[in-house]
Amino acid sequence: xxxxxxxxxxxxxxxxxxxxxxxxxxxxxxxxxxxxxxxxxxxxxxxxxxxxxxxxxxxxxxxxxxxxxxxxxxxxxxxxxxxxxxxxxxxxxxxxxxxxxxxxxxxxxxxxxxxxxxxxxxxxxxxxxxxxxxxxxxxxxxxxxxxxxxxxxxxxxxxxxxxxxxxxxxxxxxxxxxxxxxxxxxxxxxxxxxxxxxxxxxxxxxxxxxxxxxxxxxxxxxxxxxxxxxxxxxxxxxxxxxxxxxxxxxxxxxxxxxxxxxxxxxxxxxxxxxxxxxxxxxxxxxxxxxxxxxxxxxxxxxxxxxxxxxxxxxxxxxxxxxxxxxxxxxxxxxxxxxxxxxxxxxxxxxxxxxxxxxxxxxxxxxxxxxxxxxxxxxxxxxxxxxxxxxxxxxxxxxxxxxxxxxxxxxxxxxxxxxxxxxxxxxxxxxxxxxxxxxxxxxxxxxxxxxxxxxxxxxxxxxxxxxxxxxxxxxxxxxxxxxxxxx
Numbered sequence: 117x118x119x120x121x122x123x124x125x126x127x128x129x130x131x132x133x134x135x136x137x138x139x140x141x142x143x144x145x146x147x148x149x150x151x152x153x154x155x156x157x158x159x160x161x162x163x164x165x166x167x168x169x170x171x172x173x174x175x176x177x178x179x180x181x182x183x184x185x186x187x188x189x190x191x192x193x194x195x196x197x198x199x200x201x202x203x204x205x206x207x208x209x210x211x212x213x214x215x216x217x218x219x220x221x222x223x224x225x226x227x228x229x230x231x232x233x234x235x236x237x238x239x240x241x242x243x244x245x246x247x248x249x250x251x252x253x254x255x256x257x258x259x260x261x262x263x264x265x266x267x268x269x270x271x272x273x274x275x276x277x278x279x280x281x282x283x284x285x286x287x288x289x290x291x292x293x294x295x296x297x298x299x300x301x302x303x304x305x306x307x308x309x310x311x312x313x314x315x316x317x318x319x320x321x322x323x324x325x326x327x328x329x330x331x332x333x334x335x336x337x338x339x340x341x342x343x344x345x346x347x348x349x350x351x352x353x354x355x356x357x358x359x360x361x362x363x364x365x366x367x368x369x370x371x372x373x374x375x376x377x378x379x380x381x382x383x384x385x386x387x388x389x390x391x392x393x394x395x396x397x398x399x400x401x402x403x404x405x406x407x408x409x410x411x412x413x414x415x416x417x418x419x420x421x422x423x424x425x426x427x428x429x430x431x432x433x434x435x436x437x438x439x440x441x442x443x444x445x446x447x448x449x450x451x452x453x454x455x456x457x458x459x460x461x462x463x464x465x466x467x468x469x470x471x472x473x474x475x476x477x478x479x480x481x482x483x484x485x486x487x488x489x490x491x492x493x494x495x496x497x498x499x500x501x502x503x504x505x506x507x508x509x510x511x512x513x514x515x516x517x518x519x520x521x522x523x524x525x526x527x528x529x530x531x532x533x534x535x536x537x538x539x540x541x542x543x544x545x546x547x548x549x550x551x552x553x554x555x556x557x558x559x560x561x562x563x564x565x566x567x568x569x570x571x572x573x574x575x576x577x578x579x580x581x582x583x584x585x586x587x588x589x590x591x592x593x594x595x596x597x598x599x600x601x602x
Contacts (some may be wrong), residue, residue: 117139117141118136118138118139119194122140123196126204126208128197128198129197129199130186130197131195131196132194133195140153140179141153141154141155142154142155143155143157143208143209143274145158145159145166145205145272147169152179153177154173154180155178155179155182155212156173156178156181157182157183157208158181160184160202162302166201167184167187170183170187170189171189174193179194180193181193181196182196182198182204183195183198183201184199204306205273205274206276206303206305209276209278209307210307210308212274213277213280216280216284217308217309219284220291221289221290221291221420222291222293222310222311223235223238223290223292223313223416223420224295225292225295225313225314226295226296226297226300226315227315228319228465229319229405229464230408230409231316233406234316234412235293236255236434236436238292238416239251239258240435240436241430242290242420242422245430247289248260248288250286250292251291251292252276252291252292253292253294255438257271259282260283260286260288262286271304273303273306276304277307295313298335300336300338300339301335301338309344310339311347311348311419312349312416312419312420313340314351314412314415315336315339315350315357315358315361316352316412317355317357317408318356319462319463333361336361337360337363340362340364341365343365344367345367345368346367347368348367348419349361349365350372350415350416350419351370352408352412374407378407380404383402383403383475384476385402386400393415397410398431399431401436402476403441403468403469403472405469405472409436410431414427414431437571438570439569440458440459440571442457442458442587444456444457444587444590444594446591446594446598448598452597452598453484453555453559453562454564455594456566457570457586457587458570460567460568461489461517461567463503463504464504466505467504467508469567470483470504470507471507474508478561481562482563483508483510483511484511484512484554484557484558484565485565486515486550486567487501487517487567487568488515488516488527488528488531488547489501490517490520491517491522491527492522493520498527498530498531498533498534499530499534502514502532502535506534506537511554512535512540513541513544514528514531514541514544515549516550516575517568518569518572520577520578524545525545528543547575547584548589551566551589552596554566555593555594564590566586566590572585572586573588
């Protein structure tokens, strides 16, 4: 892109020292990534304002500065002043990457719980149907079948556009992506046109950022407000926010309700059988909450024009996302407790998972629940997590999650305030000790739920990520128990 092309695209408030000399780029929003010829766009973030680093960007070799305030420098740098850089960065990132979003059919999934499972199921179905598909989400980013670590549910606009460019170069026809409330509020998906968008549900989470449930819901609603007429909106109408989500959408509305157009036919430890719009869907996934994820995945694929019979066959084999109701088993056949690892880290998610397990257990089986809560996040949900655990678990061990910069013992203390009785509650700060204690105490007939971290293979403490995987730790404990050493 040239400077005149950039100015024409932006339609700025003011420009200075902008000479039409050759190609410019890349586009960056982190001054530490600036190289000679870069276009630096200053974004006012939640913690750091990029306008503080304009001089640094110039010193590093930026050729163009895009900002929201008047800026003067003696250097030969083009300064472009605009009203709002945050709204601009998404479309501009797509422009610099040669508009990859316009070259794929894009599905966006938003909601508090179920985003990852629903998006992963759609990805697995499309791949099984021979469609060249990529995935962006909490667990991982996948460019076709190649997997990369995912730092955020939804990346920043520049990284997102670069990832999409790589997907196009790899031959992707479809992209399925989770869309977080933070990303919508911060305009990270600006410049991306979704063909299908889905709403899973909304419950207590992220109120440290959004302040109120109303603000949280409004952030989710942005996805549906921005859909064009030719798009489809798949909405869980059993959620009280479902009607709110579609209040201003121009898109075709596809409603999902297990009170109207869907039914659960079977829900056993071996899987689900549901009916949606007259189609019977079998799945190895379990639980009422997964019935919604499966149903939404089916409706998304239907709106994409995928053959219904092929979708049904693919869903019958699709295992969903790692760390979601994932059972930990030993290679040998020795009797062991049923150990399940799940990402449930909100009160609603924890309640639903435990309710599912409670519905499957026999009278003699006990449910052990190991959980904590993340530090530097919504503290109001901590006692609510306790209430969710107390509703169905027979024995509860409260432990550390990702304490980040908080004292884990203080987080645990916040959680403990939510219990009416602590007679069946233990607290252990060490997550490893908590998992080992649950495995040691449980009989071979019991069920252990280890909740909160799911697929994560680290524990974040004081800014550092330490290797830790609930699944590996649980397997180690089971192996020791099988040898009689625990």
